[in-house]
Amino acid sequence: MADETAAPAAPPQDSRRETMAYAIGVAGWLVPGLGHALMKMWGRAVMCFLTVGMLVILGAGMRGNVFSSGGDDAFDSLGYLADLGTGTFYLVARSLEANGADVSHADGDYGTRFLATAGVLNLLAALHAYEAARGRKA
Amino acid sequence: MNAGIGFKLSHLQSMLLFALLISIAFGFLSRRRPIERVKYIAWSLFLFLLIGVGIGWAMYPFSR
Numbered sequence: 025m026a027d028e029t030a031a032p033a034a035p036p037q038d039s040r041r042e043t044m045a046y047a048i049g050v051a052g053w054l055v056p057g058l059g060h061a062l063m064k065m066w067g068r069a070v071m072c073f074l075t076v077g078m079l080v081i082l083g084a085g086m087r088g089n090v091f092s093s094g095g096d097d098a099f100d101s102l103g104y105l106a107d108l109g110t111g112t113f114y115l116v117a118r119s120l121e122a123n124g125a126d127v128s129h130a131d132g133d134y135g136t137r138f139l140a141t142a143g144v145l146n147l148l149a150a151l152h153a154y155e156a157a158r159g160r161k162a
Numbered sequence: 163m164n165a166g167i168g169f170k171l172s173h174l175q176s177m178l179l180f181a182l183l184i185s186i187a188f189g190f191l192s193r194r195r196p197i198e199r200v201k202y203i204a205w206s207l208f209l210f211l212l213i214g215v216g217i218g219w220a221m222y223p224f225s226r
Binding site: 067068071072075076078079081082084085086087120130131134137138141145148149152 | 167168169170171173176179180183184186187190191
């Protein structure tokens with residue numbers, strides 16, 4: 025007798041759409057705005073790229089802390105996760121901050137927040153692109 | 163060696179830039195029509211600044 029509790033298999037079209045949505049979400053994370061650009065949402069794509077890019081440039085220019093994987097405590101690890109949210113822009117922030125972080129002044133402290141916010145904002149945008157690709161209203 | 167880039171911003175300038183950039187991003191992500199986006203950005207920016215300045219003044223008695 026067939027197992028009636030098993031969930032029915034998803035139609036191939038839904039499965040393909042889900043895979044595409046994942047790919048769009050990852051693309052949006054790696055390059056801010058790319059997820060929306062792949063769905064031809066040009067305004068959102070450009071604005072995601074510009075706002076995340078501006079936050080990263082300002083944060084690095086103000087010598088904020090760009091966290092690395094070898095953090096000493098939970099806050100360092102959370103900061104690293106937030107910074108990683110910017111995708112490839114994480115590497116841009118590291119290359120722009122040639123003189124290292126300086127959080128002994130308010131500027132550097134603000135810069136740290138700018139960088140973390142850029143990461144979280146990009147994750148939000150990537151999630152938005154993923155949901156839009158799945159067909160949710162966006 | 164690359165000397166990197168450097169910005170010197172005051173507290174107010176930092177807050178204004180932060181509020182403006184986040185408001186623009188939220189406006190574009192959460193609204194579709196241009197007029198709705200502009201309204202959302204203006205309202206969000208106003209609230210960011212109001213709450214930021216409000217918290218600043220609320221901390222003033224404890225700052226010294």
